[in-house]
Amino acid sequence: MDVLEQLLIGGESKKLNLFERYLTLWVGGCMAAGIIIGKTLPDLVQTFRGLEFGQGSHINLPIAVLIWLMIIPMMMKVDFASIRNVGRRPKGLAVTLFVNWLVKPFSMAFFAWLFFRYLFAAWVTPAEADQYIAGSIILAAAPCTAMVFVWSYLTDGDPAYTLVQVSVNDLIMLALFAPIIGFLVRGASSLSVPFEVLLYSVIAFIVIPLTIGTAARLWFIRRHGTAWFEVNVLARFGPITIVALLLTLVLIFAFQAENITGKLWHVVLIAIPILLQVYLNASLAYGLMYWLNVPYSVAAPGALIGASNFFELAVATAIALFGPESGAALVTVVGVLVEVPVMLSVCRVCNRTRHWFPAESAA
Numbered sequence: 001m002d003v004l005e006q007l008l009i010g011g012e013s014k015k016l017n018l019f020e021r022y023l024t025l026w027v028g029g030c031m032a033a034g035i036i037i038g039k040t041l042p043d044l045v046q047t048f049r050g051l052e053f054g055q056g057s058h059i060n061l062p063i064a065v066l067i068w069l070m071i072i073p074m075m076m077k078v079d080f081a082s083i084r085n086v087g088r089r090p091k092g093l094a095v096t097l098f099v100n101w102l103v104k105p106f107s108m109a110f111f112a113w114l115f116f117r118y119l120f121a122a123w124v125t126p127a128e129a130d131q132y133i134a135g136s137i138i139l140a141a142a143p144c145t146a147m148v149f150v151w152s153y154l155t156d157g158d159p160a161y162t163l164v165q166v167s168v169n170d171l172i173m174l175a176l177f178a179p180i181i182g183f184l185v186r187g188a189s190s191l192s193v194p195f196e197v198l199l200y201s202v203i204a205f206i207v208i209p210l211t212i213g214t215a216a217r218l219w220f221i222r223r224h225g226t227a228w229f230e231v232n233v234l235a236r237f238g239p240i241t242i243v244a245l246l247l248t249l250v251l252i253f254a255f256q257a258e259n260i261t262g263k264l265w266h267v268v269l270i271a272i273p274i275l276l277q278v279y280l281n282a283s284l285a286y287g288l289m290y291w292l293n294v295p296y297s298v299a300a301p302g303a304l305i306g307a308s309n310f311f312e313l314a315v316a317t318a319i320a321l322f323g324p325e326s327g328a329a330l331v332t333v334v335g336v337l338v339e340v341p342v343m344l345s346v347c348r349v350c351n352r353t354r355h356w357f358p359a360e361s362a363a
Contacts, residue, residue: 030249038257069244073237075213092298108140135331144308157301282307296357
């Protein structure tokens with residue numbers, strides 16, 4: 001039995017699609033394929049790398065198109081009307097927002113600064129440290145949007161409340177993503193972040209796909225109803241999103257082939273502070289939920305949102321700011337590498353500790 005199918009709730013296996021069930025294998029295969037292509041077909045990779053929106057923009061056209069194909073269907077799942085239910089159980093949402101916006105990016109900046117500037121100084125140059133710190137901050141500043149629905153499903157989370165948490169996070173991300181990155185990168189490294197480029201990334205990879213996704217959702221639901229939309233639209237967009245994600249991974253790892261194969265030790269070093277902050281934020285969110293007597297179906301997805309990242313946005317932003325072959329982009333790629341196994345481990349902990357929380361009837 002596959003590892004995902006072993007995440008049992010009440011004695012029943014969670015039913016996942018082919019991609020979700022073998023997510024680790026799919027991602028690993030695309031990573032390997034990208035590295036092989038990058039090493040064996042460098043001229044082809046260079047051609048794709050040179051396809052930008054404008055000279056020196058660092059916005060890679062193929063990756064941008066693929067990320068749009070991923071993000072727009074994700075945004076179509078977000079029902080901002082659900083925000084009116086925030087007052088139903090405010091404590092869970094308050095913990096989620098506290099961890100995501102007041103703890104997560106700042107703790108990641110601290111850990112990245114501590115590890116890359118001091119603890120790993122013998123293996124990392126100051127210039128590399130700057131890049132790795134910047135990439136870590138970009139990764140942590142984007143709360144997960146899409147995959148959190150899978151993690152919530154695996155832990156028997158409340159889907160409606162998970163939607164509220166994601167919707168509110170997306171709205172906050174519009175306002176805080178760029179300022180937080182600019183502030184923390186300048187404070188923790190010697191790099192300067194061009195605010196215009198960062199703002200352009202927010203517009204390109206958050207505002208536009210969010211607008212398109214929300215408009216498409218409203219249009220389809222008004223014409224055909226919610227049930228038809230979920231069955232005939234969201235379900236059909238699923239394979240497009242999956243293919244776009246896998247192709248994005250192939251391209252990213254092809255662009256990063258030299259970095260990854262030439263700096264395997266750096267990949268290990270980068271993973272350490274990422275893992276540390278993921279488990280710290282998941283534990284903090286879960287512990288606060290327990291302390292505040294929040295029901296398990298709210299506590300579990302809250303911990304998972306605090307631990308996981310919107311890595312598609314992080315990768316796109318790092319590439320836009322520093323280029324596809326940069327150390328910052330490498331960090332976001334390592335974030336993709338560790339995301340699945342780490343989140344599965346958090347899911348297992350949640351499932352085994354559900355008895356710590358009050359019954360679902362608790363408000």
